[in-house]
Amino acid sequence: MIPQDLVLYDEEFQKIRQALQRLLEDASAKLVFLVDKNGQQIAAVGDMSSLDTTSLASLTAGNVAATDGLARLIGEKEFSILFHEGEKDNIHISIVARRVILVVIFDDRASLGLVRLRVRRATAELEAVFEEIGRKIEGQKVAIATELEGPFSEITDEDIDRLFSE
């Protein structure tokens, strides 16, 4: 089955950001971000000044995809948590709502135990938001079918041509 397109509206985006912000503070983390399984960054909070978050998102998704492959090879459905330990910074990666990836980067101000605990709570919050998004996308499909149109149904060939004019 082809996975459903992901659509993110402002209301849910704000809820996601709030959940990530709370996690950042409660876990004393440096950076918390959410990526979809295809490597698209959804939201990030914390100190991003020195980090290329687009690359981080793509590599995280690659990492999770490769680990998923390994899991299936040995008969597991998935490895729901990955942890990489560095000299100074560590990365905790977990799966939310089966389709998005929650990444927490933390140093020695936090402990792995604390991060795991806080991630569990944030995951429940985020899963509720993604359920809401799922319902909204379904609702929008009905709306489109009846009267409203999505903003992209009106894209013209000229709009597309303009993208490539240099």
Add this chain to the structure above:
Amino acid sequence: MTFINYAAREINCKIVYYGPGLGGKTTNLQYIYDRTNDASKGRMISLATETDRTLFFDFLPIDLGEIRGFKVRFHLYTVPGQVFYDASRKLILRGVDGVIFVADSQEPRMEANVESIRNLDKNLREQGYDIATIPYVLQFNKRDLPTAVPVDEMYRRLNIKGEPTFEATAKTGLGVMNTLKAAARQVLTELRRISA
């Protein structure tokens, strides 16, 4: 899988470069990276072996501009072409919006091209896609080589559904941007179709 972010007013699409090993997929990306201005591109990531063969993927994010107030961003990926990396290729096809097949024009690589298209067809089907309907563009790369097979013969052997086909020499950039544009155009047209 297109990602429409209303909060950030962005559309994100994923295009995958597919094809046999040493066909020039990474070279296509490298050229696009080199000629795109800094403001419109992110860092290019290459997960390669010590001998510069793609091990997992190359990745390049580029911004194409705006449509209807939405920033249009494409994530370009290459797959590792070598036959034994099939598990990795399947992973990279997940969530793909469009495929560019980079064929090697050299006569001794014709069989590898055909085999790679077969492999693409199989792997797309496993992910729930159909090569007959997914946005798809064909590129005949390495046209500058003396052993290049005539274009009409390549077309006959490799074109599967009348998809847009481009001649290219990726190392000099010839045909590279036209190939990408054709794929991006198909992806956006598809987005319009499913939104309508």
